Amino acid sequence: MFDRIKTLLARWRQEKEVSNLSDQELNDMGMTRDQVMAFVRMPADVPDRVAAMAEIFGLTDEQIHADHGRYMDLLYTCGQCRDRRACRHLLDQGDFARPEDADFCGNKYAFSAAA
Numbered sequence: 001m002f003d004r005i006k007t008l009l010a011r012w013r014q015e016k017e018v019s020n021l022s023d024q025e026l027n028d029m030g031m032t033r034d035q036v037m038a039f040v041r042m043p044a045d046v047p048d049r050v051a052a053m054a055e056i057f058g059l060t061d062e063q064i065h066a067d068h069g070r071y072m073d074l075l076y077t078c079g080q081c082r083d084r085r086a087c088r089h090l091l092d093q094g095d096f097a098r099p100e101d102a103d104f105c106g107n108k109y110a111f112s113a114a115a
Contacts, residue, residue, distance in 0.1 A: 042079030057111035077106040
């Protein structure tokens with residue numbers, strides 16, 4: 001229970017910090033306030049899910065990080081996903097997972113194009 005409260009307080013502080021960013025700071029990041037807020041609110045496992053799904057498509061960690069803007073798009077899309085259960089099921093298949101089984105994935109086309 002205490003860890004949950006600490007997590008909520010940390011998220012609240014992050015959201016407050018995002019709310020206090022100036023327009024210039026947002027411009028320097030190349031993001032809108034809503035985009036930054038979405039990153040603050042996204043589940044903590046999103047980077048791991050993106051990396052694992054990319055691996056299913058034959059991409060390395062270096063490849064998905066090579067283009068920062070594209071990587072941020074991958075994270076954003078994954079963070080907004082409504083099919084986390086299907087994703088978890090596919091990722092749990094490990095070496096048996098195939099790109100054809102990822103029809104639900106919002107990043108499927110980005111992964112395919114990069115592969």
